[in-house]
Amino acid sequence: MTETTDISTGTPQVTYSTPICTGTGTGPAPIGAAGDAAPPVTIDEVRTLLVLEPTIESDNAGRGVRNAETNFYTLAQPVFLTTTIAGQDIELRATPVTFHWTYGDGTGTVTTHDGGHAQPEFNVPTPTSHVYEDTGSYTVGLTTVYVGEYRVAGGEWQLIPGTITLDAAPVTADIWRTVTRNVADDCGADASAWGCTGPIDAPDGG
Numbered sequence: 001m002t003e004t005t006d007i008s009t010g011t012p013q014v015t016y017s018t019p020i021c022t023g024t025g026t027g028p029a030p031i032g033a034a035g036d037a038a039p040p041v042t043i044d045e046v047r048t049l050l051v052l053e054p055t056i057e058s059d060n061a062g063r064g065v066r067n068a069e070t071n072f073y074t075l076a077q078p079v080f081l082t083t084t085i086a087g088q089d090i091e092l093r094a095t096p097v098t099f100h101w102t103y104g105d106g107t108g109t110v111t112t113h114d115g116g117h118a119q120p121e122f123n124v125p126t127p128t129s130h131v132y133e134d135t136g137s138y139t140v141g142l143t144t145v146y147v148g149e150y151r152v153a154g155g156e157w158q159l160i161p162g163t164i165t166l167d168a169a170p171v172t173a174d175i176w177r178t179v180t181r182n183v184a185d186d187c188g189a190d191a192s193a194w195g196c197t198g199p200i201d202a203p204d205g206g
Contacts, residue, residue, distance in 0.1 A: 043162035046148035054144040071129040073116030098145040104138030132175040142168040
């Protein structure tokens with residue numbers, strides 16, 4: 001309450017305002033409330049609670065041609081879980097944010113923030129495709145980095161300190177070279193004819 005005086009009439013005026021509590025309460029603050037710095041779970045607990053299984057996918061089962069794009073990608077997506085902590089509904093989310101690719105040919109690690117995508121057309125680059133300069137079999141690896149977040153009862157997402165780093169099971173890239181030949185056989189009549197069974201080695205001297 002504030003008391004002032006109307007200078008035109010000399011009559012005291014009383015103004016009421018919304019009361020403000022300045023003391024500290026004794027009850028627990030809601031999870032995630034302002035001033036409560038500790039999240040309800042740690043990043044290690046998020047890793048335990050959520051099922052995170054990044055995988056490496058590829059076009060043509062990893063088969064490619066040297067000096068052309070061979071496409072690999074991952075289907076990693078945000079993963080959600082709703083649980084109850086301290087009597088409140090808590091939603092957890094783990095989101096992949098960084099992808100570290102190794103293609104097995106000594107060219108070093110390639111880091112992207114895009115998991116890539118399937119590309120059915122031949123020799124079309126994607127954010128995660130790779131060009132091999134030599135034939136052979138190569139081991140392709142992927143390390144995915146996730147961040148964790150939580151929110152209470154549909155509120156704003158809050159970041160949980162730390163990250164989750166997971167390795168996908170490696171896959172093999174089989175890289176071939178192309179050989180041009182005139183083929184008279186009909187693959188419809190003889191599926192085992194030269195050139196009908198997919199990439200093959202050229203005969204000696206070919």
